[in-house]
Amino acid sequence: MVCAQSSAILCLVGPTGTGKSSLAVQIVQKVEAEIVNCDSRQVYADFPCITAQPSDEHRARCPHHLYGFLPPDQAIDAGRFVSLAQEIILDVQTRGKLPILVGGTGLYFRALVYGLAPIPDIPPQIHERIQTQCREQGPEGLHRRLQEVDPETAARLHPRDRQRITRALEVHAATHRPLSWWIRMYPCDQPRYNTLSFGLWSDLDSLTPILKERIERMWAKGALQEAARAWQRCPDESAPGWSGIGCWELLQVLLGRWTATQAQQEWLKNTRAYAKRQLTWFKKEPGIIWFKPGQTASMTDTVQSWLEQ
């Protein structure tokens, strides 16, 4: 066993269904390590099966952090993820172990590795006010306002991108500084950890049958019952936990809106589209060493020589 340097983290990223979780557990057999989740949906306690959280068997092999700890009515965001993950990573490193960051949420990965501008939390009343305005005036209306208070951000956002437009307006309203100011003041272009990043790359055509099979396996393992239990605890379609792919499709079956077949088709379609977005994101991410699933034999050697440096 090799011990980790104090500031090192290993990252394992790539689209859904490429086998990141199993690979992480394999690496743990060679290196003293603990696994840290980097996936925005696997944090939800009510959806272990549907969001493909590591199995009990995997979790028994080494500590797994930030999985399945949040109820579906509670939101998580990149900022909160980063502060939770930072604390855990530091703790793991202090104990002389290597943190392995595993997951497919590109924004969380980048925010953790490269940092995030220290924008304070937005007070709930400001958030609510701007969301209401967006509903009333539409994203285009808010985009026009953003052009006045933050022309730089407005220029790079499409007038219908309500999520980013409202966020930029919220930042301005809460801090009296435009989002572009924060980003300029706190550029996030240098990694804050000594990082080795692996990516598992699989093109969509090869991934599709795997995703299809995984959905069938989840179905057989009781995904629908899992959703039914979650619905009893949180009967609110708009709750953050329900936005996961699969959760929403299964809910349509529970509410009698879709047939099982329809839901499975939509589930696969949406998963594929998501995998494509992940590929697009990670392709651009610098410094990732790419492997094909199943051709990862040299990976642990790379990890060990990196740790010995």
Add this chain to the structure above:
RNA sequence: GCCGAGGUAGCUCAGUCGGUAGAGCAGGGGACUGAAAAUCCCCGUGUCGGCAGUUCAAUUCUGUCCCUCGGCA
């Protein structure tokens, strides 16, 4: 067999009063600084069922054949 209604993009269909066509969905590509499994953006050549006729020009009109779906036998 007769009478209707159809055959146009992978699917569902619109349209062309004759000048070789366009929507939705599917599919493909892209963006991304606290909702990110989210939120958005861009991308449409297809023997217009086959063959023949009329015409400068036919997917459009005419004839004929083939196929599908109704109704009657």
